Amino acid sequence: GIQVEQSPPDLILQEGANSTLRCNFSDSVNNLQWFHQNPWGQLINLFYIPSGTKQNGRLSATTVATERYSLLYISSSQTTDSGVYFCAVTNRRDDKIIFGKGTRLHILP
Amino acid sequence: DTGVSQDPRHKITKRGQNVTFRCDPISEHNRLYWYRQTLGQGPEFLTYFQNEAQLEKSRLLSDRFSAERPKGSFSTLEIQRTEQGDSAMYLCASSFVAGGHYEQYFGPGTRLTVT
Numbered sequence: 001g002i003q004v005e006q007s008p009p010d011l012i013l014q015e016g017a018n019s020t021l022r023c024n025f026s027d028s029v030n031n032l033q034w035f036h037q038n039p040w041g042q043l044i045n046l047f048y049i050p051s052g053t054k055q056n057g058r059l060s061a062t063t064v065a066t067e068r069y070s071l072l073y074i075s076s077s078q079t080t081d082s083g084v085y086f087c088a089v090t091n092r093r094d095d096k097i098i099f100g101k102g103t104r105l106h107i108l109p
Numbered sequence: 110d111t112g113v114s115q116d117p118r119h120k121i122t123k124r125g126q127n128v129t130f131r132c133d134p135i136s137e138h139n140r141l142y143w144y145r146q147t148l149g150q151g152p153e154f155l156t157y158f159q160n161e162a163q164l165e166k167s168r169l170l171s172d173r174f175s176a177e178r179p180k181g182s183f184s185t186l187e188i189q190r191t192e193q194g195d196s197a198m199y200l201c202a203s204s205f206v207a208g209g210h211y212e213q214y215f216g217p218g219t220r221l222t223v224t
Contacts, residue, residue: 030209031211031212033212035215040217041146041198041218041220042217042218043152043200043202045212045213045215048210048212086151088151088152090211095165095211096165096167097154097213099151099152099153100151101149101150101151102151
């Protein structure tokens with residue numbers, strides 16, 4: 001089945017710094033989402049981005065489907081950005097949604 | 110806010126007992142998904158429904174697990190004869206599938222602890 005790899009697995013930054021999180025996938029996808037999981041376990045939708053670029057405030061994302069990767073950019077990090085960021089894809093062959101293992105982000109005050 | 114809701118939020122049970130979880134999706138959504146998440150891992154797909162039809166089940170869904178969505182609205186996930194390895198967060202998500210758009214929205218999860 002499709003493999004989803006996220007990097008880096010852990011990231012520690014000072015408040016105010018910028019960061020780039022990467023998601024690589026091993027096969028063609030028809031859907032890709034980025035989520036933020038808060039400390040209480042709730043998965044919060046950040047972007048639905050099977051291709052192209054989107055921006056929402058300090059966050060933006062780019063998916064290059066032909067090269068099988070997506071990037072999530074966080075600018076001017078705040079402590080509330082801490083948590084785990086997941087990339088999830090849907091394979092073109094079936095409707096199964098596969099998650100990566102996530103990037104754990106720690107923003108220090 | 111009429112997002113995805115799950116009940117209960119926490120469940121502690123003894124090994125061998127049966128448990129049932131409920132998920133209420135966003136009202137107009139036609140797809141409903143169940144996932145399981147263990148510590149330090151991403152959510153793993155268990156099964157999903159298109160309206161009331163169960164379309165796919167993961168090999169993770171042993172015969173002790175059963176899911177239903179009887180009227181195409183809420184869904185239940187039952188685990189029979191629970192084992193300690195069943196301890197996990199069980200997440201439900203829903204989506205409205207149209208024209209290849211599959212954006213999913215997640216509920217808060219049910220955290221199961223089997224003692």
